[in-house]
Amino acid sequence: MKLDSIRRDYKKAALTKKEAAPDPIHFFSQWMNEALALELPDATSMALTTVGEDGFPQSRIVLLKDFGNEGFTFFTNYHSEKGRAIAQNPKVSLHFFWAELERQIRITGMAEKTGEEVSEQYFHSRPLDSQIAAAVSAQSTEVPSRAYLEEKFAEMKNRLDGADPKRPEHWGGYWVHPLKFEFWQGRANRLHDRLVYEKQAENWIIKRLAP
Numbered sequence: 001m002k003l004d005s006i007r008r009d010y011k012k013a014a015l016t017k018k019e020a021a022p023d024p025i026h027f028f029s030q031w032m033n034e035a036l037a038l039e040l041p042d043a044t045s046m047a048l049t050t051v052g053e054d055g056f057p058q059s060r061i062v063l064l065k066d067f068g069n070e071g072f073t074f075f076t077n078y079h080s081e082k083g084r085a086i087a088q089n090p091k092v093s094l095h096f097f098w099a100e101l102e103r104q105i106r107i108t109g110m111a112e113k114t115g116e117e118v119s120e121q122y123f124h125s126r127p128l129d130s131q132i133a134a135a136v137s138a139q140s141t142e143v144p145s146r147a148y149l150e151e152k153f154a155e156m157k158n159r160l161d162g163a164d165p166k167r168p169e170h171w172g173g174y175w176v177h178p179l180k181f182e183f184w185q186g187r188a189n190r191l192h193d194r195l196v197y198e199k200q201a202e203n204w205i206i207k208r209l210a211p
């Protein structure tokens, strides 16, 4: 397999300080809307990077479920590897890549558990089978087999007989409070556009970076 000859030019759009919204959350919302309008698969997926106790970073995809002044919200198991990493180091990054738009956004910020009511509301808004799967999965722990998971799932589903399971206390949301954003737009000849927003006091300072 030869990978070194695979290349494409990026020339769909440009990014100037003038067109960038002064508020990065607003600008994020514009770019997210454009990704959603194209009906890209998993447009709301993002790589969440945490730093574990061993000092190694770990990334995995999670789904963005909300964003705004509270921060960027995703849901997971607090006992998972990412949950354990965040408990000892709340510094995280979020990374979106929309290949069709030739765009990426990087966000660095501080993760904090959402209020219980946010977790409760979202947990029970999910399809019943997803709620059961979350309730029976001790995420990121070793399991003896696939059959073991399926038995636990079937047993709970049977027992509940159509009712919602109780949300496990260790399942819930995080808000990522952003401190820095980078908006990247691919350009011709690899001379890409990069705009960084950094929070200084209550203001966002915008800088252009070399590609």
Ligand SMILES: Cc1cc2nc3c(=O)[nH]c(=O)nc-3n(C[C@H](O)[C@H](O)[C@H](O)COP(=O)(O)O)c2cc1C
Residues within 6 Å of the ligand: 042, 045, 058, 059, 060, 061, 062, 063, 064, 074, 075, 076, 077, 080, 081, 082, 083, 139, 140
């Ligand atoms: C498209 C996609 C969406 C996902 N969404 C979530 C999510 O919202 N929450 C979650 O906990 N895991 C989600 N996952 C699974 C995670 O990538 C990961 O496997 C899991 O959370 C365990 O990660 P950890 O062991 O690093 O904690 C998703 C995976 C993919 C590919």
